[in-house]
Amino acid sequence: MEQTQGITVHGIGRVTMRPDTASVILGVESLQRSARAAQEAGSRQMQSVFAALRGLGIADDDLSTQQVSLDAQYDYSGEAPRQTGYLANQTLMVQVRSMDRVGPTIDTAIEAGATRVNGITFSVAEPAEAERRARTLAIGDARARAETLAEAAGVKVGRALSIVEGGMPQSGPPIIFARAAMMEKADTSVAAGTSEITIEVDVTFAIEG
Numbered sequence: 001m002e003q004t005q006g007i008t009v010h011g012i013g014r015v016t017m018r019p020d021t022a023s024v025i026l027g028v029e030s031l032q033r034s035a036r037a038a039q040e041a042g043s044r045q046m047q048s049v050f051a052a053l054r055g056l057g058i059a060d061d062d063l064s065t066q067q068v069s070l071d072a073q074y075d076y077s078g079e080a081p082r083q084t085g086y087l088a089n090q091t092l093m094v095q096v097r098s099m100d101r102v103g104p105t106i107d108t109a110i111e112a113g114a115t116r117v118n119g120i121t122f123s124v125a126e127p128a129e130a131e132r133r134a135r136t137l138a139i140g141d142a143r144a145r146a147e148t149l150a151e152a153a154g155v156k157v158g159r160a161l162s163i164v165e166g167g168m169p170q171s172g173p174p175i176i177f178a179r180a181a182m183m184e185k186a187d188t189s190v191a192a193g194t195s196e197i198t199i200e201v202d203v204t205f206a207i208e209g
Helices: 035-055 099-112 128-153
Strands: 006-017 021-032 063-075 082-096 116-124 156-166 175-180 195-208
Touching (some): 021 035, 021 099, 035 082, 035 099, 082 099, 099 116, 128 195
Antiparallel strands (some): 021 116, 063 082, 116 175, 156 195
């Protein structure tokens, strides 16, 4: 069988994206002499945070408790440890679906009783369109490379005989951008930055002429 002649090249397509969703991790801490008092005080603080965030229009589906803990606290300065009380912790994840509302969300939560901002994760919830554009750019890049080689060899590029995709994008869960460090309230400003989807393809084109 005669083997079809071809030019095999590697193409790359890159699309830069800006995030459209932020996951903010908030915490409430309460130190009291008894376990019950610590839990009750922490619950009151967290309920106040919940109410304030709902007041901003954040849906209940975008509010999820991540962790609840209660730990005895000790003073180790003496000869023997002495229990001084209990520390209650509760952690809440808030999905913010508008980038210009991230800062106000953090500020509102702290005003309502949140004592920690453990971090922020930025993401793109629906990256399918960016992936499609990256694939188109990758094929275009591959054809441009093939045409350069073909011109140097005095031939022409024909149809694509095979296409193999590499550098597969993440599918399903959101594409993660970055995680910000703990912050304190001061009319919080948040910069999400950008990230990119990269698609790579290996394409074999037929040789004509």
